[in-house]
Amino acid sequence: MPGYHPSDFEKKWQAHWLNHKTFRAANPGQPGADRPKYYVLDMFPYPSGAGLHVGHPLGYIASDIVARYKRHMGYNVLHPMGFDSFGLPAEQYAIQTGQHPENTTRDNIARYTEQLQSLGFSYDWDREVRTSNADYYRWTQWIFLQLFNSWYDLDANRARSLKELTDAFGAGGSAAVRAAGDDADRAVFTAGQWQMFTEHQRLETVAPYRLAYQTETYVNWCPALGTVLSNDEVKDGVSERGGYPVERRLMAQWMLRITAFADRLLRGLDQLDWPDAVKEMQRNWIGRSEGAEVRFALEYRPTDALTVFTTRPDTLFGVSYLAVAPEFDGLDALCTDEYRDAVAQYVYAAKNRSERDRQADVKTISGQFTGAYATHPFTGARVPVWVADYVLAGYGTGVVMAVPAHDTRDYAFARHFELPIVPVIEGYDSALNEAYTEKSGRVFNSGFLDGLEVKHAITAAIAELEKTGQGAGRINFRLRDAIFGRQRYWGEPLPIYYAADGTARGIAEKDLPLTLPEIDEYKPTQDGNPPLGRATDWKYEKNGAHFPFELSTMPGWAGSSWYYLRYMDPSNPNRFVSEEAEKYWGEVDFYLGGAEHATGHLLYSRFWYLFLKDLGLVTGEEPFRKLLNQGMILGRSSIVYRVNVMWGLGLDSIDNSIARSLFISRDFKERLVKGGMESLEGKRIIGFLEHEQVRLETEEFSEQSVELIHAIDVSTDISEIKVDVSRVDNDVLDINGIRQWRDEFNNAEFLLEPDGRFLCGAEVEKMSKSKHNVVTPDDLVEKSGADALRCYEMFLGPLEQYKPWNTSGLSGVSTFLRRFWRLFHPEDGDFALTEEAATPAELKILHGTIKKVRDDVERLSFNTVVSALMIATNELSALNCHKRAVLAPLVIVLEPYAPHLAEELWAKLGHAPGTVSTAPWPAVEEKYLVADEVTYPLAVNGKVRSEMVFAATATAPEIEEVVRASDFLAKYAEGKAAKKIIVVPGRMVNVVV
């Protein structure tokens, strides 16, 4: 039977592609690798139990279009897919059900794979990676070991191996190196002392230099999940996943020293072709700020000092107090006896306020004087030291110098505690009741800084601090080292064991992978250990002895920080990626994914890449050259409105005692809201009750009604119930369908619009099961085909935008594909094309379309391509064009968007199956692109007076001639002869008289 039926061939081609490995990317040495490479990458999904909804494929479709387009352009395209398969949801499910996360993960991946394949993506499935496979995470563990065995040399500004560090220690002691990290944690020793160190001492000495290290730190502890969360996994004081409360807790944690790379991570952004929003977020997250470190000697212990970080050393003469964070280390020692108790009390209260409370109410000003005084480095004045919870322990030194006149928070604090406010920059006005925070103005009241502009005062102040040894210029970063351990099961085990002397050591490379042990339950142990504490035999065997393994596992972002490298050489047993493959594929040319990974995954990946580069393991500059964020497709929830009414048949039969619920169509709801609840009593509401075929009215009878139902009371507010969107079409509720959906609707009454329909309200929000607004691709593919869905998702609008899903528009692209099909099947019969030569009109359509599609894909404007193809199809239909010369090239142009249809037609055109994807992009013949005619505005002395149409091929002299000969000059230039005629090609003619 003829006609366009995608189900006839879509599955066929998908199977063909899979069986023939049509989209296999060639690695160096394989046939095809001589072509230029192009690497198109999707952010791989976490395979959740819910499967894909229509929002998920949006980015995959776009990247697939780019991949397919690049194949036509002659590239060797790497376009892989895999699964980020370690993660919390599978673990939570495992805790609840006892199911091994491996099983649920495997099932979910199977479902994802099936759904992805039904959409016709051109992935090279041979390269699939799964982060939870031991073959994969062995290399995640291996990279961790490299981090564990490296340190960061500030002089060379790169990561280096520990061997080089210990060599340096042996030659020059601890003074021989400058390393990233906190020197306060590190021992000072000479080369001679190093030589005498035992192995244990050496390991202890080296530990605080490592790029993967353990430390006691305040972490976000989530009791409900039994694990530590990173800052970006905590939103508003609750966990991003699950929404459980999160508290601050001091714990020993594995950390990665990402801060060592802060400056390079910041500077690298400049050369990336990424959305500004993402780059800006990363800059913000890294938070570089220039300023100075200033030492304030303590009055009673002049050998000790409080060091502050400030970006405003120019305001030093305006300091009226110092403030330290409640968590500040030497706080207790700082206090005078008189104030010790009060301070302790304050600190206790401050610490017990949860992070959320502290953030929620920044307005409340609190603090406590410590009794201590420091000495001002320039004036020698006494500066009181306070403790205040507006000072953050984690930023700078945990101590600030307060300049109330020029800082909003200091100002509020000083007003509250009646501390002095000393203006030192012109611009402060005490009458305004606010600080003057502009970074401009002239300095006064400030000794040697007087008269300087802020900018110069900053340099001068720093110079003075450095001269007197009381401080120095300093650059501070907001970025914190990344916590790298999770107290949970479903993640990569850290390849670490603890030797008899208690030191943490990496396991030998030959013992990788360290595979997850089987355990009986996935919860933390009774005594609060991570789930791995349940494993029996979780011990490292070395020389016949057994040592305990680390119990925490890696965070979710470990595996995703390097997966794009594994795709290059996915099954290499000897190396995480071979040198040749890494060198060949290089950087990812085009990376597509959600903006939610802006500061997590995308920053960690860059960090790992820079680290691997320092070790000489990768050869590019950055992992992802070009990045694009696809927007989210939102659901359109359908809402029905329910009121409780008392009602009966006819006036006499009202049963006052029985309130029944009634579902009312949207318009009645609006009337009720407008008129208030009384309107059901006071005003006529006419509508049909669905199954009784009578009118519901109030007070007044209607002549047409056979039986009357009186609503006499509305006892409750209108309640809104979200209903399954698959039972709603264009806001019209399928009442029979909804009756079967839920019991509460089964015997419900529905008040209909006069035309007999029941309308739902709508709300646009994230797709989620609980809102019943999820639309899955499966039914749509089944009904309209994958090609239609692909085209439609692109047609929806600009890729980056957030947009609501609306299934009804799908019919438009279905029609387009059917029409395209018909160009090849005249009269909707058999495949038949004529061999006639194309007319100029047809060639104009053809070449215009080839160019338009090419240009639009190049500039990543995916939506306008669909329109262009629709217009071409409609125009060729109107011309009744069924010519091979015109239509064959269009099949290639269509292929990235509708690959199944293209394959089908390509085969019918007589080509070998599966070859359309590599057919060269048709050449554009420019001569067919020009317009027939162009309208020129005609102006006299720059004032437009008229317009004239010229042939598009008309030259400037020809146009001048026509203008001169026309009555234009006589009419608008009052007959004056033209001094000069200026022709702007395609734009305008200006006559100067």
Added chain:
RNA sequence: GCGGAUGUGGCGAAAUUGGUAGACGUGCCAGACUUAGGAUCUGGUGCCGUAAGGCGUGUGGGUUCGAGUCCCUCCAUCCGCACCA
């Protein structure tokens, strides 16, 4: 508060360098054809107005012969960060 983005018909949107605003698609209206279907085809559809005509790209202003597009002002919505010294 800081940073980023976006405002165009009933709806999704287009207009790539300033040059006929609203292409294309939905939705709606009318018609054709049909053993009424969520099929196909044709025409119409920015707003006001019977019409002539007028008004129209968030607001107000500016540059220009000409502004959705460039400049300034304000407003609204969304996203990210947020006591970062």
